[in-house]
Amino acid sequence: MLRRPASLPLCLNRLILRQQLRTKSGRQYAARDDDEDDKKIRKKKENQEGYIHLKKSRGQHLLTNPRVLDSIVRKSNIRPTDTVLEIGPGTGNLTLKLLEAAEKVVVVEIDKRMVEFLSKRVSERGLENRLTVICKDALKAEFPRFDLVVANIPYGISSPLVAKLVFGDIPFRSATLLLQKEFARRLLANPGDSEFNRLAVNVKLVAEVEFVTDVSKRDFLPCPKVDSSVVIIRPKAEIPNVDLDEWWAFTRTCFSKKNKTLGATFKRKKKVMELLRISKGMGTKDDNSVNGCNYDCSDDEDEEEGMNDEGDCYSSSCLEMGMSSFKEKIVRVLQSGGFDDKRPSKLSKEELLHLLSLFNQAGIHFYDLAKPRDAGNVAFAASDSP
Numbered sequence: 001m002l003r004r005p006a007s008l009p010l011c012l013n014r015l016i017l018r019q020q021l022r023t024k025s026g027r028q029y030a031a032r033d034d035d036e037d038d039k040k041i042r043k044k045k046e047n048q049e050g051y052i053h054l055k056k057s058r059g060q061h062l063l064t065n066p067r068v069l070d071s072i073v074r075k076s077n078i079r080p081t082d083t084v085l086e087i088g089p090g091t092g093n094l095t096l097k098l099l100e101a102a103e104k105v106v107v108v109e110i111d112k113r114m115v116e117f118l119s120k121r122v123s124e125r126g127l128e129n130r131l132t133v134i135c136k137d138a139l140k141a142e143f144p145r146f147d148l149v150v151a152n153i154p155y156g157i158s159s160p161l162v163a164k165l166v167f168g169d170i171p172f173r174s175a176t177l178l179l180q181k182e183f184a185r186r187l188l189a190n191p192g193d194s195e196f197n198r199l200a201v202n203v204k205l206v207a208e209v210e211f212v213t214d215v216s217k218r219d220f221l222p223c224p225k226v227d228s229s230v231v232i233i234r235p236k237a238e239i240p241n242v243d244l245d246e247w248w249a250f251t252r253t254c255f256s257k258k259n260k261t262l263g264a265t266f267k268r269k270k271k272v273m274e275l276l277r278i279s280k281g282m283g284t285k286d287d288n289s290v291n292g293c294n295y296d297c298s299d300d301e302d303e304e305e306g307m308n309d310e311g312d313c314y315s316s317s318c319l320e321m322g323m324s325s326f327k328e329k330i331v332r333v334l335q336s337g338g339f340d341d342k343r344p345s346k347l348s349k350e351e352l353l354h355l356l357s358l359f360n361q362a363g364i365h366f367y368d369l370a371k372p373r374d375a376g377n378v379a380f381a382a383s384d385s386p
């Protein structure tokens with residue numbers, strides 16, 4: 001039987017009753033900032049054993065439907081000898097199921113309170129020897145070796161986390177991830193689809209993505225505003241022979257205006273200037289690195305930078321002098337491959353690889369300070385916050 005906490009108003013009591021989760025030894029009460037107006041009551045309850053106040057800012061929506069949890073584990077094809085990496089285990093609903101199927105589970109959780117709660121649940125079952133806990137931000141943590149990833153991740157870090165996994169140095173068989181539905185659709189999108197963007201093309205270069213199932217918001221506690229989907233990402237055995245760091249910088253430029261033609265994007269004065277500076281080994285005007293080109297993909301229209309066709313934004317006259325011939329070179333590359341009037345959102349990765357090789361043959365290269373392996377610096381064009 002669930003017990004109603006005595007001192008609360010009835011409506012709040014109902015809410016908390018719905019949100020009670022059982023542990024073996026006690027109870028966990030889970031409520032949200034927005035649900036509980038009486039902060040004093042919350043403070044008092046936080047001192048009780050087993051109470052965790054779930055934080056929206058950390059994406060703390062716990063997956064509570066056992067059927068969904070079981071199906072995620074089943075679909076992940078875990079072998080008894082596997083080490084599974086779980087990002088954001090929360091109170092451990094999925095972790096306990098993973099421990100039944102795998103030899104070892106490594107969890108990376110940012111919230112100390114969750115780690116304490118989870119560790120207790122696991123110890124109560126005598127499984128602590130098979131669990132490794134890393135209490136850190138998953139984007140900053142160094143992951144140990146693992147065979148698989150299975151996780152209901154915080155949606156706010158989906159994009160850099162997927163990048164960290166698929167462009168990281170640790171080989172793994174697959175990542176079964178519960179993601180925000182829209183984000184999953186982007187990962188699954190093909191050239192020409194409205195959701196197709198830089199994230200999709202970058203991931204497709206190195207991995208296959210399979211749709212598994214949609215998950216209703218009602219399967220979470222508390223109920224989020226968005227629906228979710230499970231996908232499986234499988235790194236490819238062989239990937240194209242391309243410098244991934246350069247590919248990263250190249251797609252950042254191509255998709256900086258995903259619905260503009262490549263001609264319009266590459267011929268913008270700022271882009272020409274950046275590429276020219278790189279070709280001269282001078283870095284960008286905004287950073288001090290020699291070979292760095294830190295494109296800002298959010299919005300970098302020339303006009304907003306205070307630039308005009310006379311180029312009064314740059315005083316470097318040697319660059320100005322070389323600019324028009326360099327621009328012609330860029331135009332020739334685009335035209336030689338028929339890319340001038342193409343939009344990046346309609347191009348396959350093969351076509352983009354071809355364009356990059358044409359640029360390289362013409363001696364034009366792309367560099368980016370935000371390397372894919374450094375997930376903290378990664379800024380995919382996609383926004384994935386719920």
Ligand SMILES: C[S@@+](CC[C@H](N)C(=O)[O-])C[C@H]1O[C@@H](n2cnc3c(N)ncnc32)[C@H](O)[C@@H]1O
Nearest residue numbers: 061062063088089090109110111137138152154
């Ligand atoms: C959506 S909840 C999932 C909880 C649990 N896996 C479940 O399904 O019930 C996300 C979890 O990720 C944790 N988290 C949020 N940001 C994180 C980060 N940057 N690194 C590691 N964990 C994070 C949250 O504290 C929370 O426990």
